Amino acid sequence: MNAHVFKPDMPPPVKTVGVLAWMRANLFSSWVNTLLTLFALYLVWLIVPALVQWAFLDANWSGTTRADCTKDGACWVFVQQRFGQFMYGYYPSELRWRVDLTAWLGVIGAAPLFIRSFTRKAAYGIGYLVIYPILAYLLLHGGSFGLVQVPTSQWGGLTLTLVIATVGIAAALPLGILLALGRRSRMPVIKAVSVTFIEFWRGIPLITVLFMSSVMLPLFMPEGMSFDKLLRAMIFVILFQSAYIAEVVRGGMQAIPKGQYEAAAAMGLGYWRAMALVILPQALKLVIPGIVNTFIALFKDTSLVIIIGLFDLLNSVRQATADPAWLGMATEGYVFAALVYWVFCFSMSRYSMHLERKLDTGHKR
Amino acid sequence: MQNQIGARKGLSLSDPRVRAWLFQILTVVAVIALGWYLIHNTQTNMQHRGITSGFDFLERSAGFGIAQHLIDYTEADSYARVLLVGLLNTLLASVIGIVIATLLGFVVGVARLSSNWVISKLATIYVETFRNIPPLLQILFWYFAVFTALPGPRGSINIEDLFFISSRGVNMPGASMAAGFWPFIVALVLAVLAIVLMVRRANKRFDETGQPFHKFWAGLALLLVIPTCSVLLFGNPLQWEVPQLKGFNFVGGWVLIPEFMALTLALSIYTAAFIAEIVRSGIKSVSHGQTEAARSLGLREGPTLRKVIIPQAMRVIIPPLTSQYLNLTKNSSLAAVIGYPELVSLFAGTVLNQTGQSVEVMGITMAVYLTISISISLLMNWYNKRIALIER
Numbered sequence: 001m002n003a004h005v006f007k008p009d010m011p012p013p014v015k016t017v018g019v020l021a022w023m024r025a026n027l028f029s030s031w032v033n034t035l036l037t038l039f040a041l042y043l044v045w046l047i048v049p050a051l052v053q054w055a056f057l058d059a060n061w062s063g064t065t066r067a068d069c070t071k072d073g074a075c076w077v078f079v080q081q082r083f084g085q086f087m088y089g090y091y092p093s094e095l096r097w098r099v100d101l102t103a104w105l106g107v108i109g110a111a112p113l114f115i116r117s118f119t120r121k122a123a124y125g126i127g128y129l130v131i132y133p134i135l136a137y138l139l140l141h142g143g144s145f146g147l148v149q150v151p152t153s154q155w156g157g158l159t160l161t162l163v164i165a166t167v168g169i170a171a172a173l174p175l176g177i178l179l180a181l182g183r184r185s186r187m188p189v190i191k192a193v194s195v196t197f198i199e200f201w202r203g204i205p206l207i208t209v210l211f212m213s214s215v216m217l218p219l220f221m222p223e224g225m226s227f228d229k230l231l232r233a234m235i236f237v238i239l240f241q242s243a244y245i246a247e248v249v250r251g252g253m254q255a256i257p258k259g260q261y262e263a264a265a266a267m268g269l270g271y272w273r274a275m276a277l278v279i280l281p282q283a284l285k286l287v288i289p290g291i292v293n294t295f296i297a298l299f300k301d302t303s304l305v306i307i308i309g310l311f312d313l314l315n316s317v318r319q320a321t322a323d324p325a326w327l328g329m330a331t332e333g334y335v336f337a338a339l340v341y342w343v344f345c346f347s348m349s350r351y352s353m354h355l356e357r358k359l360d361t362g363h364k365r
Numbered sequence: 366m367q368n369q370i371g372a373r374k375g376l377s378l379s380d381p382r383v384r385a386w387l388f389q390i391l392t393v394v395a396v397i398a399l400g401w402y403l404i405h406n407t408q409t410n411m412q413h414r415g416i417t418s419g420f421d422f423l424e425r426s427a428g429f430g431i432a433q434h435l436i437d438y439t440e441a442d443s444y445a446r447v448l449l450v451g452l453l454n455t456l457l458a459s460v461i462g463i464v465i466a467t468l469l470g471f472v473v474g475v476a477r478l479s480s481n482w483v484i485s486k487l488a489t490i491y492v493e494t495f496r497n498i499p500p501l502l503q504i505l506f507w508y509f510a511v512f513t514a515l516p517g518p519r520g521s522i523n524i525e526d527l528f529f530i531s532s533r534g535v536n537m538p539g540a541s542m543a544a545g546f547w548p549f550i551v552a553l554v555l556a557v558l559a560i561v562l563m564v565r566r567a568n569k570r571f572d573e574t575g576q577p578f579h580k581f582w583a584g585l586a587l588l589l590v591i592p593t594c595s596v597l598l599f600g601n602p603l604q605w606e607v608p609q610l611k612g613f614n615f616v617g618g619w620v621l622i623p624e625f626m627a628l629t630l631a632l633s634i635y636t637a638a639f640i641a642e643i644v645r646s647g648i649k650s651v652s653h654g655q656t657e658a659a660r661s662l663g664l665r666e667g668p669t670l671r672k673v674i675i676p677q678a679m680r681v682i683i684p685p686l687t688s689q690y691l692n693l694t695k696n697s698s699l700a701a702v703i704g705y706p707e708l709v710s711l712f713a714g715t716v717l718n719q720t721g722q723s724v725e726v727m728g729i730t731m732a733v734y735l736t737i738s739i740s741i742s743l744l745m746n747w748y749n750k751r752i753a754l755i756e757r
Contacts, residue, residue, distance in 0.1 A: 026481065026482040027482060027483060029480065029481075033481050036479070036481050036483075040481075040483040040484050040487050043487070044483075044487070186385075187385050187389050188389070189389035189392050189393055190389060190392055193392055193396060200735070203731075203734060203738040204731045204735060205696065205698040205709070206695075207698045207699060208713060208731055211709070211713050211717075211727065211730075212727055215723040215727065216723055216724065218410070219406065219407045219410045219411065219723065220403045220406055220407060221406060222406055222409075271381075296497075300498075300499035303501045303502060306501065306702055307701060307702060314499065314501060314502055318505060318509075321509065328514075330514065331510040334502060334510055337502055338498045338502055338503075341497065341499055342494070342498055346497045
């Protein structure tokens with residue numbers, strides 16, 4: 001007796017698998033979709049080839065002066081020639097290793113915080129936050145340990161952007177937490193002061209804040225007391241930023257279930273201990289992504305220091321494009337600056353999304 | 366024993382209420398002391414530098430020209446008038462920016478949720494590109510790399526002899542009042558009133574009998590018919606003037622200066638990226654069960670979207686949308702960098718430099734921004750409450 005032999009399975013219809021099926025489902029499922037697809041492809045066809053042509057195929061990559069840019073496309077020679085200025089501003093070129101060293105110390109110092117198996121993150125992190133700023137200041141500013149002093153008026157480029165952004169966020173964080181506690185306080189006076197402070201800074205644009213730092217702070221201070229331009233800007237950036245941080249932290253504190261407050265009180269913890277040991281550790285963990293987003297916003301906002309004449313990345317680029325030897329390089333300059341800002345902001349926003357997923361332990365209400 | 370209890374009833378630092386009072390009194394003292402210290406320093410400094418104080422300077426003649434003014438302005442006008450011109454320019458840029466950003470943002474947000482792969486990817490690229498570049502950089506890019514890099518008026522891009530795009534901005538036909546202007550306005554008001562009445566009656570009838578009424582088409586008809594009658598009876602409301610190239614520049618018509626174009630375009634594109642994300646999360650927050658429930662009640666695709674999905678999504682969308690509108694308004698002050706004559710560049714810039722009265726000028730500037738912020742958020746809170754009533 002012959003055993004029945006099954007025929008091999010037929011392959012699925014071409015229409016339901018593979019590239020064709022995917023295209024049918026995702027691109028041409030209806031006539032509206034087909035039209036949209038064609039329209040979108042037309043847009044892509046308009047933009048992408050022209051962009052590639054300009055930025056890569058027809059671009060000028062080597063040379064030293066404007067005359068070397070003979071082809072129609074982008075003149076990246078300009079960016080190459082001014083790269084030092086874009087990164088360091090007027091920091092003396094023989095001392096730029098100090099900026100590099102500061103940046104590397106920052107990256108290497110922060111690295112253990114991102115290693116999963118490293119357990120003493122809190123202690124290490126606090127130590128890092130105390131020691132690194134001092135080291136960075138000594139290195140960047142100099143004036144001691146045999147380092148030549150570099151006044152802040154010579155700081156510039158991406159260095160200055162990063163300095164303002166990191167100092168701004170690091171100093172605004174403690175102040176913001178205090179303000180958030182104040183806003184949720186049951187003492188009416190403290191609450192009123194915090195609310196007024198927060199709403200005042202959130203209601204005015206950063207640009208008027210910076211105007212204030214240059215025209216009003218000198219009036220506020222006793223006679224003969226004068227501040228560095230950078231320091232003045234930083235003080236106001238910190239005050240401004242602390243209001244935003246306060247709102248982010250408040251959001252986190254509101255998300256903590258009331259039971260946590262009651263449990264802390266039931267354990268006999270006073271206000272400060274309850275906050276420091278029970279509420280804030282949970283709230284801050286919830287708001288880390290929010291703080292990263294605030295940092296991204298601040299990073300973008302540092303570009304406004306252009307208004308008080310500090311030479312951050314954007315202002316360095318603007319100044320370089322106004323150079324008569326390089327007229328007509330505005331597009332190249334701004335595209336380069338945009339790329340730098342974009343890389344920073346995009347990677348930070350991805351990191352914040354990653355954190356949001358990692359830290360989501362279901363505490364949120 | 367008795368003593369101990371008595372001690373607890375007295376004033377003691379271990380009593381939280383006493384501590385609360387103490388803290389608050391200390392805070393008040395500190396705030397007043399700080400305020401007094403700042404005021405004192407400011408007064409001494411101002412005396413030493415010979416800066417006058419007070420708001421008299423607002424009456425003085427400004428003596429400088431402004432490139433764009435929505436109301437009549439000459440160099441002889443007062444600083445107060447400059448403030449008004451600047452404020453109006455700020456509001457113009459903000460309102461137009463908000464309108465474009467909202468439209469673009471909603472389109473991109475919906476596009477990101479599209480089942481069409483190409484469309485959703487394009488929308489994602491748009492959002493990720495533009496929200497990660499500082500708005501100021503975008504303004505500078507549009508201004509220096511696009512608008513001022515355009516050919517001059519003689520080589521302008523000519524669209525149908527009506528619109529001319531050049532490095533001086535966009536010149537377009539301008540309208541001025543003609544004979545039929547006021548009748549036309551009256552007709553427009555009448556049409557709006559008629560629509561309101563019609564909608565009320567239709568809603569009432571719908572509530573009582575359940576019979577729907579074509580509110581949209583009837584409204585459109587009213588809006589078209591009544592003003593058209595006015596035009597036929599009283600003549601054209603507006604007369605148009607086409608810009609002419611004379612010498613090196615255009616004469617006649619309206620012009621959108623390049624600073625304005627760069628500012629509104631950059632801010633709308635930037636803010637639209639954020640609005641798109643808000644819209645996307647808003648629509649995603651309405652669970653799919655709502656769509657299914659609406660379908661099982663027999664609602665078609667359109668009414669499902671209009672009556673079920675959007676009202677619920679709006680509740681999630683409105684609060685963050687408000688803060689984006691506020692951001693856009695505040696960001697319009699970035700135009701100071703390219704010289705668009707708005708509040709900060711005119712008032713906190715030029716006027717401050719001319720008068721030197723930094724305290725008053727900055728005070729007024731900040732007060733104006735705070736007023737705008739607070740009124741937008743009050744308006745939005747009111748709207749938010751109104752639509753929140755739709756909730757169970």
